[in-house]
Structures are given as structure tokens and as C-alpha cells.
Amino acid sequence: RKEVEQDPGPFNVPEGATVAFNCTYSNSASQSFFWYRQDCRKEPKLLMSVYSSGNEDGRFTAQLNRASQYISLLIRDSKLSDSATYLCVVTSSGGFKTIFGAGTRLFVKA
Amino acid sequence: NAGVTQTPKFRVLKTGQSMTLLCAQDMNHEYMYWYRQDPGMGLRLIHYSVGEGTTAKGEVPDGYNVSRLKKQNFLLGLESAAPSQTSVYFCASSYLRGGGTYEQYFGPGTRLTVT
Numbered sequence: 001r002k003e004v005e006q007d008p009g010p011f012n013v014p015e016g017a018t019v020a021f022n023c024t025y026s027n028s029a030s031q032s033f034f035w036y037r038q039d040c041r042k043e044p045k046l047l048m049s050v051y052s053s054g055n056e057d058g059r060f061t062a063q064l065n066r067a068s069q070y071i072s073l074l075i076r077d078s079k080l081s082d083s084a085t086y087l088c089v090v091t092s093s094g095g096f097k098t099i100f101g102a103g104t105r106l107f108v109k110a
Numbered sequence: 111n112a113g114v115t116q117t118p119k120f121r122v123l124k125t126g127q128s129m130t131l132l133c134a135q136d137m138n139h140e141y142m143y144w145y146r147q148d149p150g151m152g153l154r155l156i157h158y159s160v161g162e163g164t165t166a167k168g169e170v171p172d173g174y175n176v177s178r179l180k181k182q183n184f185l186l187g188l189e190s191a192a193p194s195q196t197s198v199y200f201c202a203s204s205y206l207r208g209g210g211t212y213e214q215y216f217g218p219g220t221r222l223t224v225t
Contacts, residue, residue: 004152034213042218042219043200043217043218043219044153044200044216046213046215087152087153095181096153098143098212098214099152100145100152100153100154101147101152102150103152
């Protein structure tokens with residue numbers, strides 16, 4: 001079983017749609033959680049950190065459920081520019097053991 | 111402020127050749143990392159460094175060596191390249207944020223093909 005698992009997609013949605021991505025992790029000692037965005041043939045870039053209380057940044061909302069070892073990302077009012085691969089990232093052991101999920105591809109169409 | 115830079119951007123090697131990938135960061139970050147990314151897989155950590163003069167093995171260290179002689183530079187060496195090392199290599203650096211989180215900043219990547 002992979003340490004961090006994501007649905008690879010692709011998710012094909014129209015502009016304006018709401019889309020949700022899920023991620024599960026296996027190490028209960030994991031400490032920090034992130035969503036990164038990666039455009040085709042580019043480097044990953046931090047989208048947002050994920051906190052136990054849940055957090056929101058504009059159209060993006062991230063949730064963490066430690067009991068279920070589950071992380072989610074919700075994108076509201078999808079834009080064409082949201083088309084990318086979204087990577088779920090989990091760190092432990094002081095932040096040095098960083099595990100990346102394989103990513104979920106999103107295509108937003110006009 | 112260039113952030114994290116990597117050289118070269120592309121390289122083709124023959125099996126058995128050696129090369130060094132250079133990563134440089136100008137953000138004064140303590141921590142630096144080398145990852146490889148293969149199709150259908152997440153980024154996998156090769157080696158990392160928690161400070162100048164220190165390095166440690168990650169998830170997939172075999173066939174690679176690293177050095178961190180200066181805080182701003184992290185070098186990744188392939189002593190004898192193999193086709194299995196064909197991949198995209200990303201360097202990253204990070205610092206400790208409030209709350210104990212480590213946000214990583216990535217370089218643009220090096221696309222390496224070993225024939």
C-alpha cells in the first residue's frame with residue numbers, strides 16, 4: 001500500500017463547477033500536510049498548507065481528518081487556469097520524510 | 111531573488127557516464143532536497159541536507175551521491191548512469207515556518223535521459 005494515495009483522475013469539469021479531491025495517508029505519526037499544484041512539465045508549487053481546523057484560501061478549502069487519516073481539497077467556481085495536477089503531500093520525522101502522492105489531474109473546460 | 115535554480119535543464123547521457131546536477135538557492139534556507147519524478151509516481155526523495163556540510167539518504171539513494179559544501183548549493187552526482195535513472199530531477203529548499211511546517215520551494219527541474 002502506498003503511504004500517500006490519491007485518485008489519479010483525470011477529473012474533467014466545466015468552468016464554474018465545484019470539484020473535490022481526496023487523499024489518504026498511512027503513517028499516523030505524520031505531522032504536516034500540504035496541497036501542491038504542478039503544471040505540465042513544471043515544478044510543484046505550494047497551493048496551501050492543511051490544518052486540523054480546516055483552512056480556506058479564496059476558492060480553495062482544505063480539510064484534515066487525523067482520525068481517518070484523510071485530507072481533502074475543495075475547489076469552488078473552477079477556472080480554466082485551475083487545470084493542473086494536484087499533489088497531496090505529507091511530512092513526518094521533523095519534516096524531512098516528505099511523501100508525495102502521485103497526483104490528481106484536473107481539466108477545467110470552457 | 112532567483113529562488114531555486116538548477117543546471118542543466120536537459121541532459122542526455124550514455125550508460126556508464128557520470129554527471130553532476132547543480133542546485134542553488136538564494137533564500138538562505140537551511141534545508142535542501144533532491145527528488146526524482148517518474149510518470150505515474152509521486153516525487154521520491156533521493157537525498158536531503160539539513161545544513162552546510164551535512165547530508166542524509168532519502169527513499170531512493172542508490173546510484174546517487176550528494177554534497178553540500180556551501181549553504182546555498184546542493185550537488186547531486188551520478189557516478190555511473192543507468193537507463194533506470196532516466197527521470198526528471200527536482201531540487202527543493204525549505205525553512206521551518208511557525209507551527210512546525212516545512213514549506214518547500216522547488217527548482218524548475220532537470221530532464222535527464224540515459225541511453
